[in-house]
Amino acid sequence: MTTITATPRPMRSRFLLDRSEVVGPLFIAPAILYVLVLVGLPFLLALYYSVSAYSIFNPSFAFVGLKNFRDVIDSEIFRRTLVNTLVFTISAQIIGLLLGKIGAMLLMQEFRGRGVARALVVLPWAVPVSLATIAWLWMFDSLYSVINWTLIAVGLVDAANRPQWLGQEDLAMIAVVVVHAWRLFPFGVVIFLAGFTSVPKDVLDAATVDGAGFWRRNYQIILPIIAPIVLIALIFGTVFTFTDLSVVYLLTKGGPINSTQVLGTYAFQVGILSGDVAHGAAICLFLFPFLLVAVILLLRSLRRREI
Amino acid sequence: MLRLAKKLTAEGSFYAAVATLVVFAAFPFYWMLITTFKADGDLYDLKSVPYWFNAAPTLEHIRYLFAETLFVQWLMNSALVGLCVVAITLIVALPGGYSLARMPARSAETLGIGIFLTYLVPPTLLFLPLSRVVSRLGLQDSLWSLVVIYPTFTIPFCTWLLMGFFKSVPREIEEAAIVDGCTVMGAFVKTVLPLCLPAILTVVIFTFTLTMQEFVYALTFISSSEEKPVTLGVATDLIRGDIFYWGELMGAALIASVPVAIAYNLFLDRFISGITGGAVK
Amino acid sequence: MAAVTTNEIRKQFGDVVAVDGISLAVRDGEFLVLLGPSGCGKTTFLRIIAGLEKPTSGVILIGGEVVNDVPPRARGVAMVFQNYGLYPHLTVWNNIAFPLKTQGAQRDEIKRKVEWASRLLGINHLAQRRPRQLSGGERQRVALARALVRDPTVFLLDEPLSNLDAKLRASARSELKHFQQTVSTTTIYVTHDQVEAMGMGDRIAVIDRGKLRQIGTPGEIYDDPVDEFVASFLGTPPMNLIERDGGSMGFRPENFLPKELLNGAPVVELPFRIDRVEYLGSEHILYGALDGRVAKREVTAKLPAHATLDGISPGAWHEFAVRETELRFFDRDGRRTDTKGRDR
Numbered sequence: 001m002t003t004i005t006a007t008p009r010p011m012r013s014r015f016l017l018d019r020s021e022v023v024g025p026l027f028i029a030p031a032i033l034y035v036l037v038l039v040g041l042p043f044l045l046a047l048y049y050s051v052s053a054y055s056i057f058n059p060s061f062a063f064v065g066l067k068n069f070r071d072v073i074d075s076e077i078f079r080r081t082l083v084n085t086l087v088f089t090i091s092a093q094i095i096g097l098l099l100g101k102i103g104a105m106l107l108m109q110e111f112r113g114r115g116v117a118r119a120l121v122v123l124p125w126a127v128p129v130s131l132a133t134i135a136w137l138w139m140f141d142s143l144y145s146v147i148n149w150t151l152i153a154v155g156l157v158d159a160a161n162r163p164q165w166l167g168q169e170d171l172a173m174i175a176v177v178v179v180h181a182w183r184l185f186p187f188g189v190v191i192f193l194a195g196f197t198s199v200p201k202d203v204l205d206a207a208t209v210d211g212a213g214f215w216r217r218n219y220q221i222i223l224p225i226i227a228p229i230v231l232i233a234l235i236f237g238t239v240f241t242f243t244d245l246s247v248v249y250l251l252t253k254g255g256p257i258n259s260t261q262v263l264g265t266y267a268f269q270v271g272i273l274s275g276d277v278a279h280g281a282a283i284c285l286f287l288f289p290f291l292l293v294a295v296i297l298l299l300r301s302l303r304r305r306e307i
Numbered sequence: 308m309l310r311l312a313k314k315l316t317a318e319g320s321f322y323a324a325v326a327t328l329v330v331f332a333a334f335p336f337y338w339m340l341i342t343t344f345k346a347d348g349d350l351y352d353l354k355s356v357p358y359w360f361n362a363a364p365t366l367e368h369i370r371y372l373f374a375e376t377l378f379v380q381w382l383m384n385s386a387l388v389g390l391c392v393v394a395i396t397l398i399v400a401l402p403g404g405y406s407l408a409r410m411p412a413r414s415a416e417t418l419g420i421g422i423f424l425t426y427l428v429p430p431t432l433l434f435l436p437l438s439r440v441v442s443r444l445g446l447q448d449s450l451w452s453l454v455v456i457y458p459t460f461t462i463p464f465c466t467w468l469l470m471g472f473f474k475s476v477p478r479e480i481e482e483a484a485i486v487d488g489c490t491v492m493g494a495f496v497k498t499v500l501p502l503c504l505p506a507i508l509t510v511v512i513f514t515f516t517l518t519m520q521e522f523v524y525a526l527t528f529i530s531s532s533e534e535k536p537v538t539l540g541v542a543t544d545l546i547r548g549d550i551f552y553w554g555e556l557m558g559a560a561l562i563a564s565v566p567v568a569i570a571y572n573l574f575l576d577r578f579i580s581g582i583t584g585g586a587v588k
Numbered sequence: 589m590a591a592v593t594t595n596e597i598r599k600q601f602g603d604v605v606a607v608d609g610i611s612l613a614v615r616d617g618e619f620l621v622l623l624g625p626s627g628c629g630k631t632t633f634l635r636i637i638a639g640l641e642k643p644t645s646g647v648i649l650i651g652g653e654v655v656n657d658v659p660p661r662a663r664g665v666a667m668v669f670q671n672y673g674l675y676p677h678l679t680v681w682n683n684i685a686f687p688l689k690t691q692g693a694q695r696d697e698i699k700r701k702v703e704w705a706s707r708l709l710g711i712n713h714l715a716q717r718r719p720r721q722l723s724g725g726e727r728q729r730v731a732l733a734r735a736l737v738r739d740p741t742v743f744l745l746d747e748p749l750s751n752l753d754a755k756l757r758a759s760a761r762s763e764l765k766h767f768q769q770t771v772s773t774t775t776i777y778v779t780h781d782q783v784e785a786m787g788m789g790d791r792i793a794v795i796d797r798g799k800l801r802q803i804g805t806p807g808e809i810y811d812d813p814v815d816e817f818v819a820s821f822l823g824t825p826p827m828n829l830i831e832r833d834g835g836s837m838g839f840r841p842e843n844f845l846p847k848e849l850l851n852g853a854p855v856v857e858l859p860f861r862i863d864r865v866e867y868l869g870s871e872h873i874l875y876g877a878l879d880g881r882v883a884k885r886e887v888t889a890k891l892p893a894h895a896t897l898d899g900i901s902p903g904a905w906h907e908f909a910v911r912e913t914e915l916r917f918f919d920r921d922g923r924r925t926d927t928k929g930r931d932r
Contacts, residue, residue, distance in 0.1 A: 038437075042440060243431045
């Protein structure tokens with residue numbers, strides 16, 4: 001046996017693309033760069049603006065400490081906005097979740113026209129937000145609302161006192177919540193359906209043989225098994241609703257009298273329409289702690305999930 | 308007899324429940340459809356039953372939409388932006404997803420989750436600083452601002468989706484290609500990509516529909532009518548003062564929604580298996 | 589000149605040492621088998637030679653050149669994987685043509701070589717099929733054709749027969765060996781199956797826990813094992829090992845016979861209590877114990893079918909013996925201490 005004392009030469013450059021240590025990072029670099037530059041940087045910029053006195057009319061970076069945040073918190077409109085956002089999000093999520101679960105349970109059954117039903121049920125989520133909201137705008141119209149027409153025709157409401165869905169404070173809130181829930185629930189249906197079908201049949205059969213009835217099977221067996229997927233969907237859904245701007249903007253623009261103002265629309269109004277970038281950024285940043293909580297919850301549930 | 312009655316009521320209530328849900332979901336679209344074809348006189352008549360036509364249906368709104376508004380321009384804008392964003396997303400997400408799929412597990416998971424998390428950062432947090440970035444780049448009021456910004460939400464999700472699909476290709480095939488004479492990149496292009504074409508198609512459709520639906524960035528960056536994508540144009544421009552052109556509005560909404568809805572339905576199962584990580588068989 | 593030489597190849601994955609300093613030289617044109625139990629590092633070692641893994645330390649030479657930093661495609665190796673690694677989206681013809689296309693060969697040359705390889709392996713009638721339409725044996729032949737077509741310096745085969753039915757395996761084994769002798773390309777073949785190793789190898793390298801235990805011809809490995817591991821790994825049933833003087837004494841079951849059958853040469857007598865008999869058609873396996881001796885496992889004797897079993901009764905003691913020349917001795921660390929069998 002001969003002993004080789006030759007030392008390996010360093011890799012020639014023509015073999016650069018053969019080395020996975022080179023190609024790996026090279027391939028993922030553009031994605032990371034894109035995200036850092038167009039998501040990370042703007043985020044830092046938002047932080048920067050929020051502690052400055054920047055506005056479109058006076059683009060100065062004078063440092064003002066936490067003054068913007070104090071101004072915002074002192075504003076009654078803002079406090080109303082925060083409450084609104086929470087109310088809308090929670091209500092819409094609950095309704096969306098319930099409808100989603102019921103819808104999934106219904107669509108699990110085989111029946112004639114199931115494919116059509118599923119396609120129709122998915123529509124609200126599939127279709128662009130602004131276009132669907134415009135349809136609701138028309139449906140809530142002060143004069144020609146088809147909802148009002150039906151209520152009057154059935155006798156529940158008097159023609160002279162027809163509800164101004166988008167013009168009265170509490171009705172406007174209801175209207176916005178309904179539209180949000182309407183958009184959300186198909187997503188819930190899809191997720192629950194996916195969850196239900198992923199439960200192994202033998203587990204269900206074993207439960208039936210063990211004597212578990214419909215409700216017990218549902219709540220003690222199926223729900224725990226699909227909990228991770230549902231939780232992840234819930235977190236995403238909540239984030240989407242909490243940060244949404246489109247529905248409120250198109251239906252009520254935050255009115256009447258800020259009763260439907262949400263964080264997104266208020267930030268838009270202050271930061272873009274009024275040009276007060278500093279305060280606008282401060283408002284936007286109130287979204288952040290909430291998002292952080294969502295992220296932590298999401299990570300925890302991802303860990304627990306058996307993929 | 309009682310059995311039959313019970314069965315009928317059970318079935319009846321089942322179908323009733325399904326019907327209620329379906330009506331709740333789909334009625335606005337029916338409303339869109341009917342409004343589009345109703346003559347103005349019929350549309351704005353408070354005394355008529357709104358659920359069906361009381362006068363002959365008309366194509367006037369559609370004609371007006373196509374001939375006298377910028378609707379076609381908006382559709383083309385959206386399509387252009389969609390195609391460009393799809394191209395950018397593919398160029399970045401294909402190699403990115405592959406890199407994550409073949410990287411050692413620990414770092415891939417961290418990076419993967421990191422990229423996935425950016426999906427949670429909403430436009431309403433970023434639109435303010437991005438509007439400053441966009442005007443600094445001189446892309447204000449231009450479609451190209453959207454082409455640059457939209458990939459920020461398509462790339463993360465598509466990279467994550469593609470990572471899942473690429474992982475399912477057995478490594479042996481790539482190794483065979485490497486031993487047979489390919490570089491790592493060559494093996495990727497010649498063996499993994501052809502085997503994942505359905506997944507890539509899903510990503511393309513998904514990106515396109517995401518782009519077509521976006522509203523907030525469009526609202527923030529674009530003001531002139533000719534540059535608006537269809538979601539923005541329809542929502543803001545079909546109004547003269549206080550008067551909404553409902554017939555045209557509904558027609559526009561309908562036409563712009565239909566392709567997206569069809570695409571979603573066709574690819575729904577693929578989306579789901581992508582989202583749930585293939586756990587659903 | 590050796591076709592492939594490795595010097596102190598070591599591979600560590602974190603804390604786990606998969607390959608622990610293997611040095612060997614593969615002769616030009618020989619069929620070398622890397623034999624060992626699952627997880628012993630033989631596949632990792634093969635992949636290091638292919639260039640699919642980088643060694644933690646050590647040198648690899650192919651055709652006399654150091655190839656540590658040369659990627660697989662430039663090493664002149666061809667590999668057949670355990671699951672064949674055929675490209676599912678390509679036809680058989682395109683699968684075989686693939687390595688030629690990546691190297692930019694001309695169309696007529698590709699055509700010529702693909703047809704030659706297909707003919708050699710008897711698969712030209714399958715040219716337009718896809719891998720999923722082929723049987724296991726056909727897939728293996730396509731994989732071989734694809735490896736052959738590049739005219740490599742070395743064939744690397746990773747347990748290519750393990751996915752075939754037992755019946756098919758025997759005929760595939762002889763076909764493979766015949767094929768290698770026809771093309772006379774140096775071949776390194778990994779397997780955990782000792783029958784394959786003994787039947788096909790010009791030399792066998794026995795590997796255990798990342799270390800090379802012994803390298804030699806099948807005869808040398810079988811008759812002259814350097815330690816207890818090699819002695820026990822080859823042979824079915826394994827060599828009987830009896831405790832003796834702190835070490836062990838070993839003899840193979842086929843050499844442990846009734847005394848009457850062993851007239852002539854000097855023998856060691858070992859009274860054998862037979863507990864049960866297995867009839868396997870071509871042979872009998874007798875299981876039992878020796879008088880007053882401690883053995884590592886049940887003591888076995890292997891008798892050919894035509895040997896009579898008159899007088900063999902389970903539970904009773906019988907007079908069995910082993911020729912002295914068939915005994916092998918090991919020290920307390922399992923290393924061989926005697927030199928018998930080395931004159932063969």
